[in-house]
Amino acid sequence: MNILRTLLVAVMGAMLCLPLDSFAATKKVIVGFTRAPKDHEKNLVYGARGRIHRTHQHIRAISAELPEEEIARLKQDPSVAYVVDNIKFTLIRPAEPLSVPSPEYVDSWGVLRIGSNVAASRGYKGAGIKVAIVDSGIDYNHPDLKDNYRGGYNFVNNTADPFDDDAQSHGTHVAGIIAARDNGTGVVGVAPEASLYAVKVFSATAGGDMDTVVAGIEWAIDNKMDVINLSIGYSGDIYSIYPDIFKPLKDVCDRAYQAGIVLVAATGNDNRETISVPAAFDSVIAVAATDQNDQRAVFNTVAASSYGAKVELAAPGTYIKSTVSGGGYALLSGTSQASPHVAGAAAVLLSSGIADANGNGSRADEVRARLDATAKDLGDPGRDKYFGWGLVDLSASTDQTYKLHIEKKKGMPKLSTQSITLDKGSYSLQVRNNGLERLAVKSVVGSCKEFERVFATGFTSPLEELNASVTLDGSQTTLVFTPSGDIGSSADITITKLAR
Template identity: 40%
Template sequence: MWPVLLAYYTGVATAAGAMIAWSGNKKVGKRKIILFHQEKPLPSCRALLQKRGGQVLKELPLVHALVARLPAKGKVIEELGLHPDIRLIEDDFEVHTVELPAARIRQEKQIVPWGVERIGAPRAWQVAAGEKVKVAVLDTGLDAGHPDLAANVRGTQNIKFPGWRAGDGNGHGTHVAGIIAALNNSFGVVGVAPRAEIYGVKIFNRQGDGYISDIVAGLDWALKNKMQVVNMSFGTSQPSQALEEAVRKCVQAGMVLVAAAGNEGRDDSVLYPARYPGVIAVSAVDKKDNLASFSSRGTEVTVTAPGVDILSTYPGGKYRTMSGTSMACPHAAGVAALILAQDRRLSGRQVARIICRTAIKLPDLSPREQGDGLVNATALAAVARFIGEMGTAGEESVG
């Protein structure tokens, strides 16, 4: 499996109005996400958990929840599940990226990677190149000093280890960022939107390990800091109510959320959060427009994009090729940045609608494999026309 998150989550049961998800593991102190009713202030919620012997680890204001370790002995979890202030208790399950070794490339004179060329980005730069569009990369961190990224990096945030710099000891996040916005200069590579503003949000450690709560906290940061596009090159086969609520609130706020469909290599296998309504779910194709063998497919796929042997930036000023829907996803995020550079008043749903309506249908792929088609940057000049057509009409749903 290429870069993708694997999750361990065993089920959900209902207990008198509050849902409780558990793993069957009786180990003391297992992490839980406890979602409270909005009218209950989080400080009071914290006191409630502490009174029951819980250790509160962090707050998740976006979904009005706390992350805590709850005693496994006795009936603490069952009793909390019956508490009128609590609406849901679920595992804060651990997730991690799984990658194949990346191929090292010595890159000097600048080239346009095949994926950037295939979606027509160079022709779009005559109209827009992502200027003043804020793109958050939720990932393993970012090499903010990479010479092919530094001028476009506007900030970083370390969710995983607060107070520490958001460096990238893994490489996945830096690679994704380069696909979106590597600089158009005389060396290395160039990204889809080479003038977009990149913000690296570290939600996974150098091994690619993190929790659902880290993803939720990353989305919270993106919303509070007015990110316009959020790239999520990860996924899990198991749902999370907390993550779904976080995604919904970001979509409602007008953000463009783009996520990898997954690397499951079979039908009906699109992962979360790509599976959630409002998210642009991206499958992967190769240089011949064939669906990548590893790519997930299903009715939730929105569009497809290049995702095989993609050359991009890597920590330490290096360049490597990687494959996965993790690489396809930032191609679509880059196109979203190009669209918003023309009109930053567009909502996330409007941007998604434009991406879908301008996508190129690939004749040998089904809708379950490509969604509306190959993401298409060359349609940028037609954005104004689509904006006029949309007018005040209702927005189409995506995802």
């Protein structure tokens, strides 16, 4: 949509005596400051004959409406960091399909394709993880969603009722992909036990202003969400030329990521080498769409999954059956459907107990790294512009099975020692012996240098198989294996994390 707005003023005869500046065109803007806005900053806006719409809490900015001729003067004030148009974002609308395949082919196929059922069989279903859907709202009465719905906010009307009134039920469809209940009816989501929060920033007809989207993400920060899905977008072409006009949104996305939230967004359906905002930001996982054959999604003769160097992951996005308002279901296609597959995957991975490996107080970067590292490579080897690191794969990312081969070597015992670092949780250990006389296993928590003995076992036969279990209470624990026996004797060790 056009960035510039025109204010049409009906001039009645009785109004002709008003001062000329009464007819000045106004513009919706976001004013950024060098510090958090207080009375001084608000008075600057009022002094420029502005009306304040919203004072933001996590970025140094005020949303306001100002006379156009005042904007240039306001920019000259040393307290002002920037003034940008409060541009209007749109939902990334589903594309019209060329044809519709049989229902048997499409029912929850995306959830299966990314291995969500395998993760669920391991006990990882997103339980306890809070997912904010920044969108058009949610039909929280839907039988597949009501048990997982936990609340939200309507920033369009500033009420506590974020019901989805969009004609295509955009937000409700996204919600079902993420967390429709596994209740024997309808569809099932990627994370069927995750908690859903509706952050309504789009009206039924008018889209959503950037400051409203910013406010929605601020709400997610304040309410300690774990994951944010953003199936929304603005032209990546504009961002590549004028990145500064998106600074308020970029700042709040960066702030959310720093707060430990995993942000996921759709790349767009424009079939161009340009990624929509906010997916183009470094703090956000940009998700492209794939079809049932793991190929780049082509929605019709015009629309296809947008691509570019910023694409990080790919996920199913064609003929996705999910929930719609009124208790029903519908097939929709687009990157808006791909993004929630990854948001749900992030919730599942968080519920698996993935640790804060770098100790920075956030697990968002570990989730991102695990999803990237375990993705199924598609297209050119490694990261490419169509699929990023590949198709998200929960079967691989929740497979916490580790294998070690340990061998008794000549020389000091430490030359034969092997170690592995594990997250908190319970594990089974299977040891297949090949000639060792004894195997000692000790643990060290974090950087502690004092070893806590876990167990040590002797073998009664050279080919014996032993099974044991161990519970690790530290956020991360290193297990150290030391073999005893003849030179060349060995053992194969399989360590599997047990479902909670």
